Amino acid sequence: MTDAKVAPARAEVSLADKYDLSKNRIFISGAQAIVRLMLMQKEMDRRAGLNTAGYVTGYRGSPVGGFDQTFHSARKVFDANDLKFEPGLNEDLAATAIWGAQQAEMRGEGKFDGVFSMWYGKGPGVDRCGDVFRHANLAGTSKNGGVLVVMGDDHTAESSTTAHQSEFHLVDVMMPILSPAGVQEILDYGLYGWAMSRFTGTWVGLKMLKDTVESTASIDASLDRINPVVPADFKMPFGGLNIRPRDGILEQEARLQEHKRDAMIAWLKANKLNRIVTSGGPNAKVGIITVGKSYLDVRQAMDDLGLDEKRANDLGLRLFKVACTWPLVPEELNDFAQGLDMIVVVEEKRSLIETQVREELYGTANQPIVIGKRDEKGDWLFPVKGALEPNDIAIAIGKRLLRHAPDSALEQRVQRLEQAQAMLAQTFDAGMRIPYFCSGCPHNSSTLVPEGSRAYAGIGCHFMAQWMDRKTEGWTHMGGEGANWIGEAPFSKTKHVFQNLGDGTYNHSGLMALRWAGDTNTNITYKILFNDAVAMTGGQRHEGGLTVDAIARQVAAENVKRLVLVTDEPWKYDERYDFPSGMLIRHRSQLLDVERELREIPGLTVLIYDQTCAAEKRRRRKRGTFPDPDKRVIINELVCEGCGDCGVKSNCVSVQPLDTEFGRKRAIDQSSCNKDFSCVNGFCPSFVTVHGAKPKKIAATGVALGDWPALPAPKIPAIGDRPFGILVDGVGGTGVVTIGAILGMAAHLEGKGCGMIDMAGLAQKGGQVYSHVKLAAKPGDINSIRIAAGEADLVLGCDLVVTGAKKVLAAMRKDESGVVVNTAEVYPGDFARNADFSLPTERLKKAIRAHAGESARFVDASGIATALLGNSIAGNMFMLGYAWQLGMTPLSEASILKAIELNGEAVAMNQAAFVWGRRAAADPQAVEEIVAPLRKPKGDRQLSQSFEEMLARRVAFLADYQDAAYAERYRARVAKIADLEKTRAPGKSGLAEAAARYLFKLMAIKDEYEVARLFTNGAFQKQVEATFEGDNLRYQFHMAPPIFGKRDSKGQPVKSNFGPWMMRAMRMLTKLKGLRGGVLDIFGKTEERRMERRILAEYETLLDEIAGALSPENHATALSLLTLPEKIRGYGPVKEKFVKEAKTEEARLLEKFRKTPAPTLQAAE
Secondary structure (H helix, E strand, O other), X not given: OEXXXXXXXXXXXXXXXXXXXXXXXXXXXXXXXXXXXXXXXXXXXXXXXXOEEEEEEEXXXXXXXXXXXXXXXXXXXXXXXXXXXXXXXXXXXXXXXXXXXXXXXXXXXXXXXXXXXXXXXXHHHHHHOHHHXXXXXXXXXXXXXXXXXXXXXXXXXXXXXXXXXXXHHHHHOOOOEEOOOOHHHHHHXXXXXXXXXXXXXXXXEEEEEHHHHXXXXXXXXXXXXXXXXXXXXXXXXXXXXXOOOOOOHHHHHHHHHHHHHHHHHHHHHHHOOOEEEEOOHHHOOEEEEEEHHHHHHHHHHXXXXXXXXXXXXXXXXXXXXXXXXXXXXXXXXXXXXXXXXXXXEEOOOOOOHHHHHHHHHOOOOOOOEEEOOEOOXXXXXXXXXXXOOHHHHHXXXXXXXXXXXXXXXXXXXXXXXXXXXXXXXXXOOOOOOOOOOOOOOOHHHHOOOOOOOOEEOOOOHHHHHHHOOXXXXXXXXXXXXXXXXXXXXXXXXXXXXXEEEEHHHHHHHHHHHHHHHHHOOOOEEEEEEEOOOEHHHOOEOOOOOOOHHHHHHHHHOOOOOEEEEEXXXXXXXXXXXXOOOOOEEEEHHHHHXXXXXXXXXXXXXXXXXXXXXXXXXXXXXXXOOOOOOOEEEEEOOOOOOOOOHHHHHHOOOOEEEEEEOOEEEEEEOOOOOOOOOHHHHOOOOOXXXXXXXXXXXXXXXXXXXXXXXXXXXXXXXXXXXXXEEEEEEEEOOOOHHHHHHHHHHHHHHOOOEEEEEEEOOOHHHOOEEEEEEEEEOOHXXXXXXXXXXXXXXXXXXXXXXXXXXXXXXXXXXXXXOEEEEEOOOOOOOHHHHOOOOOOOHHHHXXXXXXXXXXXXXXXXXXXXXXXXXXOOOHHXXXXXXXXXXXXXXXXXXXXXXXXHHHHOOOHHHHHHHHHHHHHHHHOHHHHHHHHHHHHOOOHHHOOOOOHHHXXXXXXXXXXXXXXXXXXXXXXXXXXXXXXXXXXXXXXXXXXXXXXXXXXXXXXXXXXXXXXXXXXXXOHHHHHHHHHEEOOOOEEEEEEOOOOOOEEOOOOOEEOEEEXXXXXXXXXXXXXXXXXXOOOOOOHHHOHHHHHHHHHHHHHHHHHHHHHHHOOOOOXXXXXXXXXXXXXXXXXXXXXXXXXHHHHHHHHHHHHHHHHOOOOOOOOOO
């Protein structure tokens, strides 16, 4: 343990260091390293007397999805250094542009001595570029240029439609491949790669895994670190190996096959990129060959086995780190294999290195056994699927070492690792968050299809419609959307399908499939989902400035039989837009009607759905570049029935549950609402649009940070021989990754080593996000960054559900790992489709305790942070402070606070949250005394604490609803059931409470008089005042009056909008409640009101039947019967549907109740 007041070692650190070439030790992410790489190559060329330029282009996609945004943010420094970034329209066009950049000075027309270039794209983009890669690599590179192919591979398909391994594409076109093992090697291998490309005349691959490019680390970025060597013993062919004008096709092939591969080998030998890390000593018997991320996994495995260099040599273990996976250098491989009995090849996915090893060593004297994908018996060892884990690698290595050199200490470590993996195999997800459309996402509406139809998904956010109730299934590669149906349609009984096509994919390559569908006269409706951004990868603009009218003109020329534009703002299209003749414009509320029309038209039809990406709207509104409607939606919680129709209509995650005295209702999460307003389409009068409203800012508590006794300084845990592992989990978009960034920067400030990976996947869509953080005494001590089973020293569970995921639970060491979990309930998208969805809170806590031990700490960090600081996001930093005070974090408070300051986001709030977290850990009772009054629910949100209180509140409510006699009728009924339950079913409970809740619900039906009362009795006004602020608030109501209301084509009622005058009308209507149920009650004559009265009468009859036959044996069935009104919710057609379901269930239960045998009386013996 060390003292808590360690001062930062690097007070001069700045966020600008990452692109400052005068700074050597920097804290930088993989994407930022790519930017610095460009700057470093330019400076190295300048020092070498070359006047070069740099060019980078490609196409975004995870794990390189953030590249273009990072490049855009560095535009100033790029412009100052002759570096040009140009996002590609698609991958192969971008690669062709790179090919062109290599020709810039070839004919004597160049402005520079050469252009060093970089192409980037994810695995499917590499697939797409096979043709241009082959042509361009045959042609070669400029002698002062060079090309890096940065291929982003997603081995586990965490944010891809396939698991990708791109090396074999590059091998096929004979590009050498460098595989960096971390952020440090992105810089190192990148500089080596350009040097190699210039010398060999080939493009050079740079493999980027998520673990590499999405990690952040403290590294050495000094310019003199890398000094590429030109091979002295390579005989350059006549004319060299670089690109040239008027080059013959067969001459290019001969140069590549006869000379360039040899040049690669010579260059690799001269620069010694592949290296033996441990010799294995004089009696080396087992050798390991590994590369990239797998090298870090192997080093982690060796650490877990207790194998430093000395121990490895003592046990005869030789380790060979490969930098270039193809081609391998034969001489280096033979030197490595000398004297070994066995070679273990550790590489993920298909075997590229292992195949070369087997080929090269085949037939050599004393050929060692080679295992990798399969073991000595031919069984799987390191399978092709998924990714490798350090624990599995360690077990495999350890067992083989023990065969050659028995060692009790090593055997014990292997056994512990086997136990950890066995526990991992027995661990299951106690909770999981499935990614979902953002709040207000256009796809919430656009992906709907009419009954009897189905749709195909495509690449983009709308892909997620497949795991929602959207009749959407199947997908193709990017740009192939709809072409699959061209082949399927002639052989299918289905006459027509809808094909979703995002605007980004349309712009990329999707138009061609649409063109072919028109040519083949296939019955298909393309739904082009225009959201004005490449939303899936961060909201980038469309190359070429794609617009709705441009799309319309393009598709109109493709044999389209009907073209319709559906939009949320049809009024915005005026004479400024150049639409093709015959195109129709419809409001999004007519989407299903439009789709029904289009599916009946033979041939190709197109529906363009225009609505801006919700996340992009939010970003643009913050910048003041997008209209921000001066209105907000609120739900009158007393009028709300909790039916969930608003969630069904909007599919929106901002519609959240609200538990009240009168049942679970709905509320709009104003902080996440993106003003889509589709929730108002739920068939319910509770929705009100409040014009002029702004979310009310929750004032921070008046307790100042200084108004507190000095806190005891905790003992900071020392970082031992192995790195300190921290796993932070939570929900995407809630600031979880900021914690990892703060920890990393704090470690950097102290001169410690830090490695961090943000595993986001689709987390930005409300899914699960993880930050894996490793802290060490120095950077070189960190190998694999991912926290494996049993490796977490601290788990910061920012979300209860995600903390219940298998990978988090397995990372804990029972009673050893520090575990702090935020208990705030954040509902996933499931709630939009399931009105009764509830989080399994207690089950999750139980699972966490089972893995963490009883020392696990649970704290409502979000709730406390909201009460104290006015923002739930502060809960994450609160948790860090909480864990720090408990002595769970090996960093000083000064470093953490400085890191928060450098981060620059809400500095005062986050620093205060950290301090409040410390206080809550040190003196939870004192903090609770401050927080409790601030969080105490008011009004109907305050739940009754006893049966008597619950009954009294409902009696009072019904007196206001109708009159005292009506309330007394209710009270007497409930009292009778309560008495009978005590006498007829002693020891049983629940029946009286059920009668109290649900007789009340049926007696307090929300007819027109009651809705009017609940809007005008003052409760709604208080709700508005507690939610919003603003002057001159104006109400707009969304209702479907039963008498004068509109009807749709199917005869169903349709909601209309009413202005502020409706409040006056409702005040008048409230005074007429005495007419309820009488001859002058005009509303009471509607079928809905008749149904409600009938249901109430039937329920009272049911109460009488239960009163007459209640027994201990039928008590449970009686309870089920009395709670059935819980299922009856909503208004109009929504309520009718629920009534039918409830009555079906009632008939079944009644039959069971009536068949329950009477208790048998036995005589006493």
